[in-house]
Amino acid sequence: MGSLVRVCSSFILAVLVSIAVQILFFSPIDPVLLDLKPSTTTRDNKLQNIIKLGDGHVKEPEDLCVDKEGTMYTATRDGWIKRMLRNGNWENWKHIGGDTLIGVTESKEGGIIVCDSARGLLRVREDGISVLTSQANDGSKIRFADDAIEDWDGNVYFSIVSTKFDMHHWHLDFLEARPHGQLFKYTAKSNESVLLLDNLAFANGVALSKDQDFLLICETWRYRCLRYWLKGEKKGKTDIFVENLPGAPDNINLAPDGTFWIGLIQLSSERLEFMYNYKITKHLLAASPRLFNFVADLKRRARVVNVGTDGKIIRKFEDGDGKVINFVTSALEFEEHLYLGSLSSNFVGKLPLHGA
């Protein structure tokens, strides 16, 4: 009996060791240890008062933008650019295909620019869809572009989340915790995409200030947004605009009063904090997206913040237990309402700001 137990124990040990060796040897990540910001709860549930727009019609709208006519656009996970007209009707506007469309921004030439994380930046107009840019100046392919913003001169600033991992493996960038993000400027006249910033931590949403004297870029797993100066004495310099955000910043949008709205994804939970502390558990999470999703539990809450031009948080809204909306990636203020995009909803949320 004793020898049978010994044989069984040895066998189980051998299996465990071989699994550990497999996970380590074939791991796609080369992680460093980084403190994960602890998860905070305030149990404010204002976001539970949203109205659901286009319910069942817009699949995982990661980002939103609105043009000067007041038409709202979003890119959906089933490859569509859908839009909501002023009268509130939704329209299947243009079909691009694939499941890699994310950030959107309005363009002064009409229509929008959409980040296709597989193909680069696309221009989508009434008369058709064209590739704006798919290659950087150094000849490298533009992959995993996340968000873009156009200035008054028609230049387009855009972020690259990671030069190492693609959109379907975004969690590996987070687990590795090495900065592979970039900020680019595309100039239409010369058809060039020039690298402005490198070594960013999961470069995500981008927004221009009201005067277009600076640009903000979100570094998701560093819980902060950087400010890149476009004009004045500090032109070309970068500083920290806001840090220690109560969540990981995804998309960012300029509000009519010059402040900014940021969608914060909840990249921390007690069990994730534990597993993020050790390289071996990071390798384990990297080996199983299903396990990562279970541990990260991104759908448990929604949170957005309004940040002033001085980098201070003015307002914070959330759905504390993610009951009505969760995994909010984008908040856009338009005509005294806040519109919310989410990677786990099939609607756009709308919250009246008056009295909220």
Ligand SMILES: [Ca+2]
């Ligand atoms: Ca955007």
Ligand SMILES: [Ca+2]
């Ligand atoms: Ca984003």
